[in-house]
Amino acid sequence: MTNLSARAKFATAMLRTAATLSRVSGRGDGSVIGGRVGLTIEPRLLSMLAAGRQVALISGTNGKTTTTRFTAAALEAAGPVATNSFGANMPTGHTTALAKARDAVNCVLEVDEHYLPRLLNEATPQVIALLNLSRDQLDRAMEVSGLAAKWRTALSAAPDVPLIANADDPWVTWAAGASSRVTWVAGGQRWQEDSWVCPQCGKHLDRYGEFWRCTACGLSRPSPHWAVEGDSAVTPDGRRIPLDLRLPGQVNRANAVTALAVASAFGVPPEAAAPRLSEVKSVAGRYAVVRRDGRRVRLLLSKNPAGWLEAFDMLEPRCPVVLALNAREVDGFDTSWIYDVDFSPVQGRQVLAIGDRRMDLAVRLEVNGVRFEVVEDIAAAIQAVPPGDLEVIANYTAFQDIRAEFDRVN
Amino acid sequence: MSTSMLRLVWVYPDLLSTYGDRGNLLILSHRAESRGILTESVMVRSDQALPRQADIYLIGGGEDGPQSLAAEKLIADGAVAEAADAGRVVFAVCAGYQILGTSFIASDRECAGLGLLDMRSDRGPSRAVGELAGPVNPALGLPTLTGFENHGGRTHLGPETAALANVSHGIGNDGSTEGAFRGKVVGTYLHGPALARNPALADLLLAWAVGRAPEELPPLDDRWAQQLRQERIAALV
Numbered sequence: 001m002t003n004l005s006a007r008a009k010f011a012t013a014m015l016r017t018a019a020t021l022s023r024v025s026g027r028g029d030g031s032v033i034g035g036r037v038g039l040t041i042e043p044r045l046l047s048m049l050a051a052g053r054q055v056a057l058i059s060g061t062n063g064k065t066t067t068t069r070f071t072a073a074a075l076e077a078a079g080p081v082a083t084n085s086f087g088a089n090m091p092t093g094h095t096t097a098l099a100k101a102r103d104a105v106n107c108v109l110e111v112d113e114h115y116l117p118r119l120l121n122e123a124t125p126q127v128i129a130l131l132n133l134s135r136d137q138l139d140r141a142m143e144v145s146g147l148a149a150k151w152r153t154a155l156s157a158a159p160d161v162p163l164i165a166n167a168d169d170p171w172v173t174w175a176a177g178a179s180s181r182v183t184w185v186a187g188g189q190r191w192q193e194d195s196w197v198c199p200q201c202g203k204h205l206d207r208y209g210e211f212w213r214c215t216a217c218g219l220s221r222p223s224p225h226w227a228v229e230g231d232s233a234v235t236p237d238g239r240r241i242p243l244d245l246r247l248p249g250q251v252n253r254a255n256a257v258t259a260l261a262v263a264s265a266f267g268v269p270p271e272a273a274a275p276r277l278s279e280v281k282s283v284a285g286r287y288a289v290v291r292r293d294g295r296r297v298r299l300l301l302s303k304n305p306a307g308w309l310e311a312f313d314m315l316e317p318r319c320p321v322v323l324a325l326n327a328r329e330v331d332g333f334d335t336s337w338i339y340d341v342d343f344s345p346v347q348g349r350q351v352l353a354i355g356d357r358r359m360d361l362a363v364r365l366e367v368n369g370v371r372f373e374v375v376e377d378i379a380a381a382i383q384a385v386p387p388g389d390l391e392v393i394a395n396y397t398a399f400q401d402i403r404a405e406f407d408r409v410n
Numbered sequence: 411m412s413t414s415m416l417r418l419v420w421v422y423p424d425l426l427s428t429y430g431d432r433g434n435l436l437i438l439s440h441r442a443e444s445r446g447i448l449t450e451s452v453m454v455r456s457d458q459a460l461p462r463q464a465d466i467y468l469i470g471g472g473e474d475g476p477q478s479l480a481a482e483k484l485i486a487d488g489a490v491a492e493a494a495d496a497g498r499v500v501f502a503v504c505a506g507y508q509i510l511g512t513s514f515i516a517s518d519r520e521c522a523g524l525g526l527l528d529m530r531s532d533r534g535p536s537r538a539v540g541e542l543a544g545p546v547n548p549a550l551g552l553p554t555l556t557g558f559e560n561h562g563g564r565t566h567l568g569p570e571t572a573a574l575a576n577v578s579h580g581i582g583n584d585g586s587t588e589g590a591f592r593g594k595v596v597g598t599y600l601h602g603p604a605l606a607r608n609p610a611l612a613d614l615l616l617a618w619a620v621g622r623a624p625e626e627l628p629p630l631d632d633r634w635a636q637q638l639r640q641e642r643i644a645a646l647v
C-alpha cells in the first residue's frame with residue numbers, strides 16, 4: 001500500500017469522522033456524507049486510496065449489489081476486503097469504502113453504470129465485471145444504447161484492463177468487445193426486449209436458444225469461459241464447482257459464477273471461494289426472510305422490467321405474492337415500464353398490490369388477466385394472506401418502506 | 411371491420427418499443443375481448459412487410475436512431491399511409507407520433523415523416539418530462555387527457571390537423587396543446603401507457619375500428635382505471 005500525503009491522511013480522518021457522526025445521528029450509514037467530506041478536502045482521494053491495491057469493479061443494471069456481496073465473500077478467503085456493502089455505489093461511497101478498510105489489499109466496488117468510466121480512471125481496477133444493461137428509470141437515466149456506448153468508449157481507452165463480461169447480453173458483449181482481455185461468463189438474459197437489434201450495426205439479431213448473432217455484421221455471442229449448469233459453476237478448464245446458495249433464482253447462480261470468476265482473477269480458486277457464497281443469506285434486506293403473525297415473509301427487490309422477470313423466477317410455487325410499486329425520484333416517475341413485464345407468471349396464486357402506485361399495478365394486472373387485491377400496505381397484506389409463506393416483490397423505495405416496517409432488516 | 415377478427419398491428423417493436431407503449435396494444439385487445447370482439451395482435455418487425463388490411467396500427471416511442479430508421483421503413487413500406495387513407499385507425503405515441511407528421515428532427519438531422527398529420531416537429535429548449543393533463547378537443551367527446559410525457563421535441567400543428575387536447579399541466583406539443591388527430595389517425599406524446607390512463611380514448615379507437623359509435627360499445631367495469639385517473643389528476647394540484 002502506498003503512503004498517503006498529509007492532506008490525504010487528513011481527508012481520510014475527516015471522512016471517517018463525518019461518516020461516524022452521520023451514522024450515530026441515525027442518518028444512514030454515513031458513506032455518502034463521509035465520501036463527500038473526504039473528496040472536498042482532497043479531490044484525488046479516491047485514486048490515492050485505490051493506489052497499490054487490487055480493485056475489482058462490478059457494474060450493470062441488475063445484480064450488482066448481490067454480485068459485489070458474493071465477490072467480497074469469496075475474496076475474504078484471502079484476507080480482509082474493502083467493499084461498499086451498503087449499496088453506496090457512486091464515488092463518494094467508493095471513497096468511504098476504501099478509507100474504512102485501509103489494510104485490505106483486495107477491494108470490491110459496486111459501481112453505478114453511469115460512473116463506470118470515472119471509476120475506471122480513478123480506481124485503476126485490476127478487473128471489471130460487466131453484468132447486464134437493460135431499461136431502467138427511463139424518465140431520467142440514459143437509454144441503454146447510450147450507456148453501452150459510454151462503456152465501450154471508456155473500455156476501449158483501457159484495452160489492457162481484464163474484463164469479466166456477460167456473453168448472453170449483446171449490449172455488454174459489444175461494450176466489452178474492444179478490449180483485448182475478456183473472460184466471458186454465461187450470465188443469462190431472461191429479458192430480451194432491449195436487444196432486438198444489433199448494438200454494432202442496428203440490424204436484426206437472430207437468436208437460437210441462448211445463442212445470438214447478427215446476420216449483417218457478424219457480431220455474435222462469444223463462447224463463455226464460465227457457465228452455470230444446474231446447481232454448479234463450470235470453470236474455464238471444465239471443472240464443476242457445486243453452488244449451494246441461500247439466494248434464490250437462476251440469476252443469482254449467474255451472479256455467483258461472475259463472483260467466482262472475479263475471485264479467480266485475484267488468485268482465489270473457485271473451490272475455496274464457492275463455500276463462502278453459501279454464507280450470504282441476504283444483501284441489504286434483499287432476500288431477507290422476516291416473520292410476523294405466523295407469516296414468513298421473503299423480500300425481493302426489483303427495480304425494472306428485467307428485474308421483475310427475474311423475481312418471478314424466484315417465487316415459490318403457489319405462494320401468495322405482494323407486488324409493491326412506488327414512483328418516487330429514485331424509482332423514476334414513469335410507471336409505464338410495468339407494461340413491458342408479462343405478469344402471467346404470478347397467475348394462479350393470491351396477488352396483492354401495494355405501494356404509492358398500486359392503482360397502476362391494479363390496471364396492469366387486470367389487463368394481464370391476473371386476479372388481484374389492492375390493500376393499503378404491507379401490514380394489511382400480511383393480514384390478508386393465510387399463515388405460512390408470503391413473497392414480496394418491490395421496487396426501490398417501496399422496498400425501503402417495507403424494510404422500515406421490519407426494523408430495517410438486513 | 412375488415413374481417414370478423416379485429417386485427418391489431420404493433421409496428422416495428424424492434425425499433426419502437428420503449429416506455430411500455432406495448433401496453434396500448436394490450437389494452438385495446440383486452441377491452442375488445444371483454445366485449446366479445448375477437449382480436450388478433452400482430453407484431454411486425456422492421457425487416458418485414460406490414461399488412462395492408464389491419465384494423466388498428468400502433469406505433470410506439472423510441473430513440474432517435476431507431477426513430478429515423480422506422481420512418482424511412484414506414485415510408486418505403488407504404489402500408490400505414492395506405493391504411494390511413496382507407497380510413498383505418500392509426501394510433502402513435504411519442505417518437506411514433508412525430509413520424510406521423512411531415513418532418514421531425516432525429517440526431518440533429520431533419521427527417522421526413524409519413525405526412526398523415528399536418529404538423530412538423532423540432533427540438534424544444536428543454537426536455538419535457540412529467541405528468542400531463544388537459545381537456546380533450548370537444549369534437550372527440552372524451553374526458554380529461556392524462557399521461558406521462560418524456561420527450562425533447564416540440565410539435566407545431568398546421569391548419570389541417572386538430573390538437574388532441576389543450577394542456578392544463580405539462581408541455582405536450584408546445585406548452586398549449588398536446589397530440590393531434592385527423593380522421594382516424596391519432597398521435598400523442600403520452601406514455602402511462604396512454605390508453606391505460608385514458609380508457610375512453612381506447613374505446614373511441616375501438617369504436618372507429620368496428621364502425622360503431624363509442625356509446626354503442628357495452629360498458630366495462632372501469633373501477634381501477636377510473637381510480638387511477640382520479641389519483642393521477644388529483645396529484646397535480
Ligand SMILES: [Zn+2]
Pocket residue numbers: 198199200201202203214215216217218219
Ligand atoms: Zn450487426
